[in-house]
Amino acid sequence: MRTPVKPERPDEKDRIMRTFLDAKAMAKAMRETLAVKKIDISHSEALEIVACQFGLDNWNILSARIEDRAGQAGAPAADAGDITFEQAVPIVRIFDVAKAHEFYLGFLGFTVDWEHRYGDNFPLYTQVSRAGLRLHLSEHSGDASPGGNMVVYMSGVEAFQRELAAKDYRYMKPGLEKVDDRLEVEVIDPFGNRIRFMQIVTAG
Secondary structure: OOOOOOOOOOOOHHHOOOHOOOOOHHHHHHHHHHHHOOOOOOOOHHHHHHHHHOOOHHHHHHHHHHHHHHHHOOOOOOOOEEEEEEOOEEEEEEEOOHHHHHHHHOOOOOEEEEEEEOOOOOOOEEEEEEEEEEEEEEEEOOOOOOOOOEEEOOHHHHHHHHHHHHHOOOOOOOOOOOEOOEEEEEEEOOOEEEEEEEEEEOOO
Protein backbone atom coordinates (compact mmCIF):
# COMPACT_ATOMS: atom_id res chain seq x y z
CA MET A 1 0.00 0.00 0.00
CA ARG A 2 1.34 3.40 -0.94
CA THR A 3 2.14 5.65 2.00
CA PRO A 4 0.46 9.09 1.69
CA VAL A 5 2.92 11.92 1.18
CA LYS A 6 2.87 14.47 3.96
CA PRO A 7 2.12 17.98 2.62
CA GLU A 8 5.16 20.24 2.45
CA ARG A 9 5.22 23.11 4.91
CA PRO A 10 7.01 26.39 4.20
CA ASP A 11 9.94 27.52 6.30
CA GLU A 12 9.02 29.69 9.26
CA LYS A 13 10.40 32.80 7.59
CA ASP A 14 8.23 32.21 4.51
CA ARG A 15 4.95 31.70 6.35
CA ILE A 16 2.22 34.29 5.97
CA MET A 17 -0.68 34.49 8.41
CA ARG A 18 -3.86 33.54 6.58
CA THR A 19 -7.15 35.40 6.88
CA PHE A 20 -10.75 34.47 6.12
CA LEU A 21 -10.05 35.45 2.50
CA ASP A 22 -7.87 32.31 2.28
CA ALA A 23 -10.70 30.02 3.41
CA LYS A 24 -10.59 27.77 0.34
CA ALA A 25 -6.83 27.30 0.62
CA MET A 26 -7.27 26.52 4.32
CA ALA A 27 -9.92 23.92 3.52
CA LYS A 28 -7.64 22.30 0.95
CA ALA A 29 -4.73 22.21 3.40
CA MET A 30 -6.98 20.68 6.04
CA ARG A 31 -8.07 17.89 3.70
CA GLU A 32 -4.45 17.15 2.76
CA THR A 33 -3.38 17.01 6.40
CA LEU A 34 -6.28 14.74 7.36
CA ALA A 35 -5.57 12.50 4.37
CA VAL A 36 -2.14 11.78 5.84
CA LYS A 37 -3.97 10.42 8.89
CA LYS A 38 -6.31 8.47 6.57
CA ILE A 39 -9.27 10.69 7.45
CA ASP A 40 -11.34 11.61 4.41
CA ILE A 41 -13.70 14.59 4.38
CA SER A 42 -15.34 16.37 1.45
CA HIS A 43 -14.37 19.86 0.30
CA SER A 44 -17.77 21.14 1.48
CA GLU A 45 -17.24 19.66 4.94
CA ALA A 46 -13.81 21.28 5.14
CA LEU A 47 -15.29 24.67 4.22
CA GLU A 48 -17.91 24.34 6.96
CA ILE A 49 -15.17 23.59 9.51
CA VAL A 50 -13.14 26.61 8.37
CA ALA A 51 -16.23 28.82 8.76
CA CYS A 52 -16.65 27.57 12.34
CA GLN A 53 -13.00 28.37 13.02
CA PHE A 54 -13.75 32.00 12.15
CA GLY A 55 -16.72 31.99 14.55
CA LEU A 56 -19.44 31.81 11.89
CA ASP A 57 -22.42 29.47 11.78
CA ASN A 58 -21.79 28.10 8.29
CA TRP A 59 -19.84 28.44 5.05
CA ASN A 60 -22.62 30.41 3.33
CA ILE A 61 -22.05 33.32 5.71
CA LEU A 62 -18.27 33.25 5.29
CA SER A 63 -18.57 33.00 1.50
CA ALA A 64 -20.82 36.07 1.45
CA ARG A 65 -18.26 38.02 3.48
CA ILE A 66 -15.46 36.98 1.13
CA GLU A 67 -17.48 38.12 -1.89
CA ASP A 68 -18.35 41.38 -0.15
CA ARG A 69 -14.68 42.10 0.60
CA ALA A 70 -13.68 41.25 -2.97
CA GLY A 71 -16.34 43.61 -4.27
CA GLN A 72 -15.13 46.43 -2.03
CA ALA A 73 -11.55 45.94 -3.16
CA GLY A 74 -12.36 45.95 -6.86
CA ALA A 75 -15.17 48.51 -7.00
CA PRO A 76 -14.32 51.94 -8.44
CA ALA A 77 -15.27 55.05 -6.51
CA ALA A 78 -18.76 56.09 -7.56
CA ASP A 79 -20.54 59.41 -7.20
CA ALA A 80 -23.94 59.49 -5.57
CA GLY A 81 -26.58 58.50 -8.08
CA ASP A 82 -24.23 56.49 -10.33
CA ILE A 83 -25.67 53.24 -11.63
CA THR A 84 -23.42 50.19 -11.55
CA PHE A 85 -24.00 46.51 -12.21
CA GLU A 86 -22.22 43.52 -10.76
CA GLN A 87 -21.47 40.29 -12.59
CA ALA A 88 -24.54 38.34 -13.69
CA VAL A 89 -24.73 34.85 -12.17
CA PRO A 90 -26.53 32.31 -14.40
CA ILE A 91 -28.73 29.68 -12.75
CA VAL A 92 -28.10 26.27 -14.30
CA ARG A 93 -30.63 23.45 -13.94
CA ILE A 94 -29.17 20.12 -12.81
CA PHE A 95 -30.75 16.74 -12.00
CA ASP A 96 -27.94 14.70 -10.46
CA VAL A 97 -25.47 16.15 -7.96
CA ALA A 98 -22.78 13.53 -8.59
CA LYS A 99 -22.85 14.11 -12.36
CA ALA A 100 -22.88 17.88 -11.84
CA HIS A 101 -19.81 17.67 -9.60
CA GLU A 102 -18.04 15.39 -12.07
CA PHE A 103 -18.60 17.93 -14.85
CA TYR A 104 -18.29 21.32 -13.16
CA LEU A 105 -15.69 20.44 -10.51
CA GLY A 106 -13.75 17.56 -12.00
CA PHE A 107 -13.84 18.59 -15.67
CA LEU A 108 -14.20 22.39 -15.76
CA GLY A 109 -12.19 22.94 -12.58
CA PHE A 110 -14.71 24.92 -10.52
CA THR A 111 -14.84 24.76 -6.73
CA VAL A 112 -17.88 24.78 -4.43
CA ASP A 113 -18.42 28.12 -2.67
CA TRP A 114 -21.52 27.16 -0.72
CA GLU A 115 -24.46 24.75 -0.71
CA HIS A 116 -28.05 25.18 0.47
CA ARG A 117 -30.89 22.77 1.12
CA TYR A 118 -34.11 23.37 3.05
CA GLY A 119 -33.67 19.99 4.73
CA ASP A 120 -32.00 16.60 4.50
CA ASN A 121 -34.18 15.35 1.64
CA PHE A 122 -34.53 18.54 -0.40
CA PRO A 123 -33.07 19.73 -3.72
CA LEU A 124 -29.61 21.28 -3.80
CA TYR A 125 -28.89 24.92 -4.64
CA THR A 126 -25.17 25.64 -4.81
CA GLN A 127 -22.65 28.16 -6.09
CA VAL A 128 -19.50 27.09 -7.90
CA SER A 129 -16.77 29.43 -9.12
CA ARG A 130 -13.48 29.66 -10.92
CA ALA A 131 -11.27 32.66 -11.72
CA GLY A 132 -14.05 35.20 -11.17
CA LEU A 133 -16.82 33.26 -12.92
CA ARG A 134 -19.73 32.21 -10.69
CA LEU A 135 -22.53 29.81 -11.54
CA HIS A 136 -25.55 28.74 -9.50
CA LEU A 137 -26.45 25.07 -9.95
CA SER A 138 -29.99 24.19 -8.92
CA GLU A 139 -32.03 21.00 -8.59
CA HIS A 140 -35.18 23.10 -8.05
CA SER A 141 -37.59 22.65 -10.96
CA GLY A 142 -38.78 26.26 -10.91
CA ASP A 143 -35.37 27.93 -11.09
CA ALA A 144 -34.39 27.27 -14.70
CA SER A 145 -35.10 25.03 -17.67
CA PRO A 146 -32.67 22.40 -18.96
CA GLY A 147 -31.04 23.07 -22.31
CA GLY A 148 -29.85 26.57 -21.45
CA ASN A 149 -27.19 28.46 -23.42
CA MET A 150 -24.68 30.95 -22.04
CA VAL A 151 -21.66 32.87 -23.31
CA VAL A 152 -18.62 33.45 -21.09
CA TYR A 153 -15.95 35.92 -22.27
CA MET A 154 -12.51 35.09 -20.93
CA SER A 155 -8.77 35.23 -21.53
CA GLY A 156 -6.48 32.22 -21.79
CA VAL A 157 -9.00 30.17 -23.74
CA GLU A 158 -6.29 28.21 -25.59
CA ALA A 159 -4.71 27.08 -22.32
CA PHE A 160 -8.18 26.29 -20.99
CA GLN A 161 -8.91 24.04 -23.99
CA ARG A 162 -5.60 22.22 -23.51
CA GLU A 163 -6.44 21.69 -19.85
CA LEU A 164 -9.83 20.20 -20.72
CA ALA A 165 -8.35 17.96 -23.40
CA ALA A 166 -5.72 16.63 -20.98
CA LYS A 167 -8.42 15.50 -18.56
CA ASP A 168 -9.80 13.09 -21.17
CA TYR A 169 -13.36 13.48 -19.85
CA ARG A 170 -15.40 10.56 -21.12
CA TYR A 171 -18.44 12.50 -22.32
CA MET A 172 -16.91 15.66 -23.80
CA LYS A 173 -13.89 16.33 -26.03
CA PRO A 174 -14.12 20.07 -26.78
CA GLY A 175 -11.93 21.59 -29.45
CA LEU A 176 -10.85 25.17 -30.14
CA GLU A 177 -12.65 26.98 -32.97
CA LYS A 178 -11.86 30.28 -34.68
CA VAL A 179 -15.11 32.11 -35.37
CA ASP A 180 -14.79 35.59 -36.89
CA ASP A 181 -12.86 37.67 -34.34
CA ARG A 182 -12.92 35.18 -31.49
CA LEU A 183 -11.61 31.84 -30.29
CA GLU A 184 -14.29 29.59 -28.86
CA VAL A 185 -14.55 26.44 -26.74
CA GLU A 186 -18.02 24.95 -26.39
CA VAL A 187 -19.08 22.41 -23.76
CA ILE A 188 -22.42 20.82 -22.92
CA ASP A 189 -23.11 19.61 -19.40
CA PRO A 190 -24.88 16.30 -18.59
CA PHE A 191 -28.22 18.13 -18.45
CA GLY A 192 -28.10 19.71 -21.91
CA ASN A 193 -26.88 23.14 -20.81
CA ARG A 194 -24.45 24.70 -23.30
CA ILE A 195 -21.56 26.98 -22.29
CA ARG A 196 -19.51 28.83 -24.91
CA PHE A 197 -16.19 30.15 -23.61
CA MET A 198 -15.00 32.97 -25.90
CA GLN A 199 -11.90 35.11 -26.24
CA ILE A 200 -11.83 38.10 -28.57
CA VAL A 201 -8.67 38.12 -30.70
CA THR A 202 -7.19 41.08 -32.55
CA ALA A 203 -5.60 40.96 -35.96
CA GLY A 204 -1.85 41.15 -36.11
